[in-house]
Amino acid sequence: MSEQELKALRLRIDALDEKVLELISERARCAQEVARVKMASLAEGEVPVFYRPEREAQVLKRVMERNKGPLGNEEMARLFREIMSSCLALEQPLKVAYLGPEGTFTQAAAMKHFGHAVISKPMAAIDEVFREVAAGAVNFGVVPVENSTEGAVNHTLDSFLEHDMVICGEVELRIHHHLLVGENTKTDSISRIYSHAQSLAQCRKWLDAHYPNVERVAVSSNAEAAKRVKGEWNSAAIAGDMAAGLYGLTRLAEKIEDRPDNSTRFLMIGSQEVPPTGDDKTSIIVSMSNKPGALHELLVPFHDNGIDLTRIETRPSRSGKWTYVFFIDFVGHHRDPLVKGVLEKISQEAVALKVLGSYPKAVL
Numbered sequence: 001m002s003e004q005e006l007k008a009l010r011l012r013i014d015a016l017d018e019k020v021l022e023l024i025s026e027r028a029r030c031a032q033e034v035a036r037v038k039m040a041s042l043a044e045g046e047v048p049v050f051y052r053p054e055r056e057a058q059v060l061k062r063v064m065e066r067n068k069g070p071l072g073n074e075e076m077a078r079l080f081r082e083i084m085s086s087c088l089a090l091e092q093p094l095k096v097a098y099l100g101p102e103g104t105f106t107q108a109a110a111m112k113h114f115g116h117a118v119i120s121k122p123m124a125a126i127d128e129v130f131r132e133v134a135a136g137a138v139n140f141g142v143v144p145v146e147n148s149t150e151g152a153v154n155h156t157l158d159s160f161l162e163h164d165m166v167i168c169g170e171v172e173l174r175i176h177h178h179l180l181v182g183e184n185t186k187t188d189s190i191s192r193i194y195s196h197a198q199s200l201a202q203c204r205k206w207l208d209a210h211y212p213n214v215e216r217v218a219v220s221s222n223a224e225a226a227k228r229v230k231g232e233w234n235s236a237a238i239a240g241d242m243a244a245g246l247y248g249l250t251r252l253a254e255k256i257e258d259r260p261d262n263s264t265r266f267l268m269i270g271s272q273e274v275p276p277t278g279d280d281k282t283s284i285i286v287s288m289s290n291k292p293g294a295l296h297e298l299l300v301p302f303h304d305n306g307i308d309l310t311r312i313e314t315r316p317s318r319s320g321k322w323t324y325v326f327f328i329d330f331v332g333h334h335r336d337p338l339v340k341g342v343l344e345k346i347s348q349e350a351v352a353l354k355v356l357g358s359y360p361k362a363v364l
């Protein structure tokens with residue numbers, strides 16, 4: 001390509017950037033107007049709701065449907081995610097607590113869902129995220145709920161039994177683990193590998209094959225593992241890209257998770273009910289009396305009404321020995337007439353039923 005051609009193309013890009021800049025600013029001004037309208041239409045004593053997850057899901061879907069390339073749908077939606085995040089911050093900056101420390105996959109999930117224009121607050125444990133949201137210190141919390149290789153995150157499920165929370169969104173993240181070392185690590189004499197127990201389990205086969213005799217040490221998070229390695233010469237950590245970047249570690253081996261499709265699902269928790277978008281999921285907790293056929297009775301109404309169950313998990317109820325609660329996720333919104341009917345039917349048989357929330361299916 002000649003210098004001349006390159007120069008002409010760069011001039012075109014400059015002109016386009018000016019237009020993009022002007023359009024983004026116009027969009028941001030529109031969002032400010034939305035905020036003004038929201039404030040103006042408040043009833044006496046009503047608190048304004050600036051963040052509308054159902055609207056954001058619609059915006060992202062529309063972008064993906066209309067995108068003609070060359071950028072892929074996900075990439076384009078990611079860019080719009082950030083534009084919306086900044087526009088919302090003009091209305092009201094969201095405060096979001098997540099399972100920390102900085103550099104965890106939960107932080108990456110929070111950024112994927114809310115964008116980077118939020119005020120984020122790392123918490124030391126899942127239960128603390130719940131408590132922070134319950135105390136009203138933040139607008140939302142982000143917690144992991146299930147992993148495709150290792151199954152349920154029990155701390156999260158149990159926290160739902162203790163706190164009244166509304167689930168207002170979900171996000172899925174592909175989880176890639178790397179074996180990380182610091183600049184002082186003697187790579188031929190590694191005697192200890194730190195990681196979170198979930199991550200050690202997700203890389204079990206790889207570790208058995210490559211480091212069968214090395215001690216595996218479970219710590220509170222992958223980011224914590226990365227932090228420890230920095231000052232030690234004989235240890236390595238298993239963690240993801242964010243933690244590697246944050247602690248300046250290098251990848252001795254990349255993508256060492258046993259299953260290439262290894263993914264984790266995260267939930268956004270808060271106190272705000274989300275209206276239907278037409279493409280939603282609902283999460284409920286149900287406890288049934290301890291009698292034969294109880295689970296069958298619970299599932300029949302879903303089957304009879306053609307409602308798609310996406311997950312069912314059992315946990316001890318904590319209110320009696322050998323009694324259980326079921327966590328169920330299904331497709332639909334609790335305000336859909338069909339779903340309403342099913343929930344009414346179940347509550348006739350159940351000891352207790354609680355709707356944890358209906359929320360848009362993950363778009364990104």
Ligand SMILES: C=C(O[C@@H]1C=C(C(=O)O)C=C[C@H]1O)C(=O)O
Binds near residue numbers: 051
């Ligand atoms: C602009 C609005 O407020 C927020 C910002 C949005 C945006 O930038 O598109 C969308 C939904 C809300 O979270 C709105 O409610 O439409």
